[in-house]
Amino acid sequence: MVAFVGREDQLAVLDSLLTKVAGAIPDDPRPGQCLLIRGRRRIGKSSLVEAFVDRTPAPAVFFTAAGAAEQVELEAFVEAVSSSDLPDRAVFDDATPGNWSAALRQLAGVLPDDRPSVVVIDEVPYLVERVDAFEGILQRAWDREFSRKPVLLILIGSDLSMMEALSSYGRPFHQRGKEMVLGPLNPAEVGDMLQLPPAEAFDAALVTGGLPLICAGWPPGAGLRQFLAAELANPVSPLLVSAERSLAAEFPESAMARSILSAIGSGERTFTNIARAAGGISHSTLTRAADVLIGKRMVAAELPVALTPSKERRYRVTDPYLRFWLTFIAPHLPEIERLRGDLTLRRIEAGWTSWRGRAVEPLLRESLARLLPDSSLPAAPAIGSYWTRSNSIEIDIVGADRAPVAQQLLFLGSIKWLEHAPFDDHDLLALQRHRAALTDDPVPLLTISRSGVRVSELAASYGPDDLLEAWRRD
Structure with missing residues (x-):
């Protein structure tokens, strides 16, 4: 298991919410608490909550949506409840709900009344996309059933814009839950985890992006070259596959957005140069795709800070790991798969100083x-x-x-x-x-x-x- 270095504050928040649920029994008619956790993919949201669930004595059910058809997701949800440690889970073996509204109502019915429990729904945006009126279904289930139970309901999502919208004004779930934004490990946490001096800790933060899964593959005290040599020799290492899996999940059908992201990641910063690098696409096409990338917080569009206005907008990939991957890894995956990661390593070493000089600036600011x-x-x-x-x-x-x-x-x-x-x-x-x-x-x-x-x-x-x-x- 990946060590949760730097996640003590987040675990403490989860502990405090569950303690609040327990303290509300039996006097509060609405003892339930809800927490919405958002953060980009592979940042460790699910692992954090799994670690919390593992260490709490409260019975829990953990369901992860997969972006499948509505009925398939519903069957997986029923299976998750049936295999949980909820005391009355057998009810789901005897009566299978026919829709999501019935499933949530039935789940609320089997939650204990005299002690706290935990319900986790991971990748909520998939359900919002696949299930008609899921936000309204969730809101009614919370207002009528879950909030009246001593339960901590945790909703997790990787689509940042959708998770922000879920609790925004005018949406059904507005003000129903508290919010937690889970970011990457910061440079100090990376340095502590990898036992590196300060300057090298910043280098490691750039390459790993502070992703716990990638940091876990870095031998404590090892230098950057040693880490890269080992990772590039393994075609399935987290350093190589994490970005590809995240992009596949974010843009399953949008090759254009990925093409533009690759152009920005390779170093192009201006609108015109990005359009040219992406194959000479039209400005309107680039504008739409850029808006998607900015909405997903994958790209930042920045203007100069000055005393007079400027239109010289520049674009950059916000995640330093993704930026590193797009520059040095993605274009050369075939040679890495041929076990010639040594060639990739030489290329990284040749371009490292120049790339780092630009990539480190936002982090230092x-x-x-x-x-x-x-x-x-x-x-x-x-x-x-x-x-x-x-x-x-x-x-x-x-x-x-x-x-x-x-x-x-x-x-x-x-x-x-x-x-x-x-x-x-x-x-x-x-x-x-x-x-x-x-x-x-x-x-x-x-x-x-x-x-x-x-x-x-x-x-x-x-x-x-x-x-x-x-x-x-x-």
Whole structure:
């Protein structure tokens, strides 16, 4: 089993909800609690809840939808209840419900009245898609039956936009449950799990995306090259197959969305270049597909943070692991399957420094946002970057009062993430020149450098140790 490093807070939330259910017996006429958990695929949502169910003495039923036809899903649900440890589960052997409304009502009827129980429905979006009016069915079952039982109902989903919509205003299940967003392991958690120093922890976070299943294959203390060599020698390793399985589930019938995602993942950032890399598709087709990717939180569309408006939108893949996979793994899967992962490894080593320099920037900006304020710089409501169409001016870090059009710039900075090249006078001169192109004000300057600094004119400088520590704060 994958160790749940960094999931203590989430397990504590589940424990507290079940404790609240137990404490409501018998005085509260509605002791039930509901929790909606969302997070991208293979992030560990199901494993987290399975670990919770395994360690609680409360009887439980765990059902996972598979995207099959309505009747097939219903039969699988009945089987899950029949094989659970609910005390009255045999009722489902004697009377098989004919529809989902009856199935949920029958399940509520066999839940204990005098002690808490747990009901888990995983991949709820599949049911919303396949079962007519499932949201309304779920809402009625909760209002009329489940909320009146001492039960913790856990609803899990990987389709982020659909799970957000499930509890949004105007939808049947609005305000029926609490929400939990499960993200990847953060860089500090990755570093702790893999026993890596701070700079290498950030590298590991980029390659694994903080996915517990991939992190579990990384030998504690091993370097990046050792990990990659072992994973690339195994055609079914999680590093190789996790992205493909996630994409197959997200886009079972949309080759265009995958094509555009591949173009962005390979390094194309502008609308025109993405359209060209995706085969010369029309702008309207790209717009529709990009909207789907953005809605699924797989792609971010960003504008420069500046004092004046800009239309120079750029796109990036939000998940660093998927970005790594699209760049280095996906185009060369055939050679890996021929057990020539050594060729892929050489290609990664040749392109690693350049790829990492760009891929690490969003993660470092988020780390800085967690770190500030400190004795040198204020907190910034918005931390982004700035660029021009020609890329003649690029500023890696722009802290401002709002984005993308700011009223006040709070600080500007440069990221230099190289092993043996500290931030020096040449880098400072370039940053000062770019500041002059953006504003006449003496906005404070900073750097984030992997290898330290050789100048003293900066307002602040941060290294891997500082930024990793920011993730340990509550």
